[in-house]
Amino acid sequence: MALQFFNTYSRKLEQFSARKGGDQTIGIYTCGPTIYSRAHIGNFRAYIFEDLLQRHLEARGFNVHRVMNITDVDDKTIRGAREAGVSLSQFTKQFKRAFFEDTDALRIKRANEYPSATDQRYIDKMISMISALISKGLAYQADDKSVYFRIHNFPSYGKLAHIDLTQLQSTGRVKNDDYDKEHIGDFALWKAWDEEDGDVKWNSPWGAGRPGWHIECSAMATALLGDQIDIHCGGVDNIFPHHEAEIAQSEGVTGRKFVRMWLHCAHLLVDGQKMSKSLGNFYTVPDICAKGYTARELRYALIRVHYRTQLNFTWEVMNEARESLGRIDDWLARLHEIAQEENTGHRIERSDFENALDDDLNISAALGFLFETIRETNRAMDAGRLDRAGAASWLSWWNGVDSVLALTGQELQIPSEVLALAKAREQARLAKQWQKSDELRDKLFALGWEVRDTRDGQKIAKRAGA
Numbered sequence: 475m476a477l478q479f480f481n482t483y484s485r486k487l488e489q490f491s492a493r494k495g496g497d498q499t500i501g502i503y504t505c506g507p508t509i510y511s512r513a514h515i516g517n518f519r520a521y522i523f524e525d526l527l528q529r530h531l532e533a534r535g536f537n538v539h540r541v542m543n544i545t546d547v548d549d550k551t552i553r554g555a556r557e558a559g560v561s562l563s564q565f566t567k568q569f570k571r572a573f574f575e576d577t578d579a580l581r582i583k584r585a586n587e588y589p590s591a592t593d594q595r596y597i598d599k600m601i602s603m604i605s606a607l608i609s610k611g612l613a614y615q616a617d618d619k620s621v622y623f624r625i626h627n628f629p630s631y632g633k634l635a636h637i638d639l640t641q642l643q644s645t646g647r648v649k650n651d652d653y654d655k656e657h658i659g660d661f662a663l664w665k666a667w668d669e670e671d672g673d674v675k676w677n678s679p680w681g682a683g684r685p686g687w688h689i690e691c692s693a694m695a696t697a698l699l700g701d702q703i704d705i706h707c708g709g710v711d712n713i714f715p716h717h718e719a720e721i722a723q724s725e726g727v728t729g730r731k732f733v734r735m736w737l738h739c740a741h742l743l744v745d746g747q748k749m750s751k752s753l754g755n756f757y758t759v760p761d762i763c764a765k766g767y768t769a770r771e772l773r774y775a776l777i778r779v780h781y782r783t784q785l786n787f788t789w790e791v792m793n794e795a796r797e798s799l800g801r802i803d804d805w806l807a808r809l810h811e812i813a814q815e816e817n818t819g820h821r822i823e824r825s826d827f828e829n830a831l832d833d834d835l836n837i838s839a840a841l842g843f844l845f846e847t848i849r850e851t852n853r854a855m856d857a858g859r860l861d862r863a864g865a866a867s868w869l870s871w872w873n874g875v876d877s878v879l880a881l882t883g884q885e886l887q888i889p890s891e892v893l894a895l896a897k898a899r900e901q902a903r904l905a906k907q908w909q910k911s912d913e914l915r916d917k918l919f920a921l922g923w924e925v926r927d928t929r930d931g932q933k934i935a936k937r938a939g940a
């Protein structure tokens with residue numbers, strides 16, 4: 475089957491290929507976090523979907539160049555910094571670090587670039603885009619000194635979200651009173667400075683102020699990926715007004731189609747309800763780990779549901795993830811035992827897994843094939859029908875599958891504490907301090923790691939189920 479995705483813009487499944495005449499590089503833009511607090515698992519569900527998309531495209535031979543923006547200036551970050559009595563950059567720094575910690579823990583591939591909204595390079599680009607929009611009659615400065623996009627002069631506004639302009643209500647992202655604007659749906663491109671902003675301001679032809687949220691993405695996306703982007707992703711809550719506004723701004727300036735394919739990830743619910751701090755069902759990655767689960771189990775729980783389906787997160791779902799990973803780990807351990815480090819260079823030719831993902835990332839079907847394969851090969855091993863070369867070939871097949879799922883394998887990051895213990899154990903063994911070596915082995919086991927002594931020295935692996 476040809477590669478196809480559901481394009482939010484057309485509301486249809488569309489075939490996807492690289493641009494004609496170009497190389498096989500796919501430019502992907504993904505809306506990143508606003509760093510005023512630690513990102514929650516609903517945010518990470520979308521980031522994991524984007525990771526799956528990138529890894530599958532790479533498995534299919536494309537070269538992906540992915541950009542994810544970091545929003546480090548908006549109403550919430552400014553308020554947070556003011557309340558904490560620190561500078562904006564001091565305030566956002568901690569959440570940026572936390573974001574990367576969680577990204578790595580969840581084995582999400584790092585994007586090629588993480589531009590920040592407050593980078594002067596992009597502020598300059600935003601200002602030049604806003605100037606171009608004003609000169610084309612697509613933007614105006616209102617009495618409150620802020621600059622707004624004039625949606626009535628952009629006839630296709632509302633097309634992505636399939637929204638009727640006459641039905642528009644205030645979006646809540648706009649800071650000033652609505653009477654300053656010509657139309658309730660006009661959105662801020664540049665927000666004039668006011669007292670609450672403190673020292674957060676940049677100079678512009680319209681006076682001191684700061685950019686609106688939407689123009690950040692248009693400026694960074696076109697600056698880093700060109701006027702036209704192959705795939706733009708985000709959560710469904712980004713469709714309107716954020717992505718609609720990105721189209722209006724970008725196409726308003728360039729006159730070219732901004733995005734070839736729009737992909738949006740559905741919501742994550744917790745116990746059937748919208749996640750919120752007041753309901754006590756709001757979770758971050760460390761919250762989940764504090765309940766005794768691993769980030770790897772969380773990755774599995776978040777990746778296993780199709781991205782356009784709502785995901786209902788429960789502890790039962792986490793237990794199922796643990797069980798599924800246990801089945802994969804047990805299977806791999808059996809294969810390794812039979813293969814005995816043999817590498818025949820042969821790989822089982824079976825592409826059901828990849829074919830399923832070609833169909834709009836049909837992960838349920840792909841995982842279905844995986845577990846069917848596990849059952850089949852387990853039966854063969856039970857009956858003693860799988861030899862050393864056969865087991866090695868299945869392990870090579872798994873390496874291909876896992877380059878997309880990222881559940882085991884080389885990317886595994888071993889914490890420094892674990893590495894230090896493993897090193898101490900190796901030294902103890904060399905010094906023939908067997909008791910000490912055993913104690914260190916137990917310590918590693920308690921941390922979820924297993925050591926094996928081979929002819930080439932000590933090997934360390936994640937303990938099954940950990």
Ligand SMILES: [Zn+2]
Binds near residue numbers: 504505
């Ligand atoms: Zn965005």
